Every structure is written in C-alpha cells, then in structure tokens.
Amino acid sequence: MLAKRIIPCLDVKDGQTVKGVNFENLRYAGDPVQLAKKYSEQGADELVFLDITATNEKRKTTVDMVEKVASQVFIPFTVGGGIKTIEDMKILLKAGADKVAVNSAAVKNPQMVKEASQYFGSQCIVAAVDAKKINGEFYVHINAGKVNTGILLLDWVKELEKNGAGEILLTSMDADGTQNGFDTEMTKLVSDSVKIPVIASGGAGANPNHFIDVFKNAHADAALAASIFHYNTLPIAQLKKELKLNNIEVRI
Numbered sequence: 001m002l003a004k005r006i007i008p009c010l011d012v013k014d015g016q017t018v019k020g021v022n023f024e025n026l027r028y029a030g031d032p033v034q035l036a037k038k039y040s041e042q043g044a045d046e047l048v049f050l051d052i053t054a055t056n057e058k059r060k061t062t063v064d065m066v067e068k069v070a071s072q073v074f075i076p077f078t079v080g081g082g083i084k085t086i087e088d089m090k091i092l093l094k095a096g097a098d099k100v101a102v103n104s105a106a107v108k109n110p111q112m113v114k115e116a117s118q119y120f121g122s123q124c125i126v127a128a129v130d131a132k133k134i135n136g137e138f139y140v141h142i143n144a145g146k147v148n149t150g151i152l153l154l155d156w157v158k159e160l161e162k163n164g165a166g167e168i169l170l171t172s173m174d175a176d177g178t179q180n181g182f183d184t185e186m187t188k189l190v191s192d193s194v195k196i197p198v199i200a201s202g203g204a205g206a207n208p209n210h211f212i213d214v215f216k217n218a219h220a221d222a223a224l225a226a227s228i229f230h231y232n233t234l235p236i237a238q239l240k241k242e243l244k245l246n247n248i249e250v251r252i
Contacts, residue, residue, distance in 0.1 A: 133186070212243065
C-alpha cells in the first residue's frame with residue numbers, strides 16, 4: 001500500500017505567505033522561505049507553493065522566491081500560479097521546482113496539459129482544480145476562484161487524466177480555510193472517478209480525524225493543509241503519529 005502524503009501549502013502574495021477563508025480575507029502567515037525550511041525539517045512529504053495572485057495580476061510566478069524556497073527544501077516541491085506556457089514551466093523547473101501546477105491556463109487551453117505531460121512527463125504535471133457546489137453540482141472555478149467556468153467537476157478531472165496530468169490537486173472552495181474538515185463528498189467523487197492520485201485540499205483543522213476521514217472515506221492519496229501548519233496548531237509529526245495509530249500508512 002502506498003503511503004499517504006501530508007503536504008503543507010504556501011499561498012504566496014507579494015512575497016509573503018497568506019491564508020484566507022473561502023478564497024477571501026487574506027491574512028499574513030509568515031515568511032515562505034522560513035516556513036518551507038521548517039516543513040522540510042518537520043517531515044512533510046512534499047511542499048506546494050502557489051503564487052495566488054499571479055493569474056489575476058496577469059504576471060508570471062515569482063522565480064527568485066521559488067529559487068530561495070527550493071534551496072531550503074529536500075522534498076518534492078510543486079509550484080503554481082500564472083503558468084501559461086511550456087516555457088514558463090521550464091523556467092520554474094530550472095529554478096528548483098520538481099513539479100508545476102496548472103489551473104486557469106489549463107481550462108483556457110486544455111491541450112496545454114497534454115503538451116506539457118508529453119514534454120516533461122506526467123510526473124511533473126499537477127492539475128490544480130478549484131471547485132464549488134452550486135445547486136447540487138460541483139463546478140470548476142478559475143482565476144483564484146473568481147470565475148465559474150460552468151464546467152462540471154467530474155467531466156473536467158476525467159479530461160485532465162486523459163490529457164496526461166500526473167495528479168489532481170483538488171481544492172474545495174466551500175471548505176477552504178474553514179478548518180471544519182475536508183469536503184469528503186467532493187473528494188470521494190473525484191478519487192473514485194480517476195486512477196491518478198488525488199490531493200485533497202481545503203478545510204483541514206487541528207483535528208487528526210479530518211485527515212483520517214479524507215484518507216479512509218474519501219480515498220484521497222494526499223492531504224494538503226496550510227493554517228494548521230503555519231500557526232502550529234497541529235504539527236506534522238503529531239499528525240503522522242495519529243495517522244499511524246489509525247492504521248493509515250505514512251512516512252515517519
């Protein structure tokens with residue numbers, strides 16, 4: 001059985017780590033380079049760095065920040081935000097990223113995922129998907145959650161898998177920042193619909209049961225969190241110990 005992964009997320013705006021609720025009301029959470037170093041040392045399995053305003057500000061991900069973070073971590077490192085072309089991906093991978101996450105650009109140009117996976121290999125391509133429940137259906141949103149594409153979630157993740165995405169980073173906009181637990185309904189729907197790994201994101205609180213639930217009942221392959229790690233309300237080592245006690249395979 002493959003070990004489940006615990007992944008801290010650095011949402012970065014203006015060079016600082018921030019965290020909000022439901023994609024709104026961002027507040028400062030620390031220096032991204034220092035946080036990255038801490039998580040690498042604390043036993044995180046991977047790290048995700050998202051330049052959350054790059055797309056809406058129509059600019060590329062901050063490369064020098066990626067280089068600084070990469071110099072401090074010795075675990076797989078995924079970077080996203082403002083990536084539009086194969087060339088953008090090349091620059092970030094050269095700067096130290098192990099994988100790139102694409103979201104808005106992939107919706108606007110679905111061939112991008114196919115071209116990128118053929119060029120770099122599927123293992124480098126993370127398809128980030130932000131979804132929200134509206135009138136009983138989950139819809140894909142882009143531009144940091146500001147635009148409802150009208151695309152049904154399951155249709156989109158199946159297309160991403162077909163086009164060669166290596167894994168899905170699935171964020172529940174409804175659960176984001178609430179710390180009330182992951183959206184297990186949405187995560188299970190996606191996990192059971194694709195064969196590639198699914199990273200659950202949005203809603204993790206300082207309660208190990210949130211992670212136990214998303215792994216056991218929603219079949220997630222990894223769980224991503226931000227606030228609980230940034231503010232040290234549930235340290236990574238403590239969380240992994242609880243997961244082990246509940247017969248969930250993790251790397252200690």
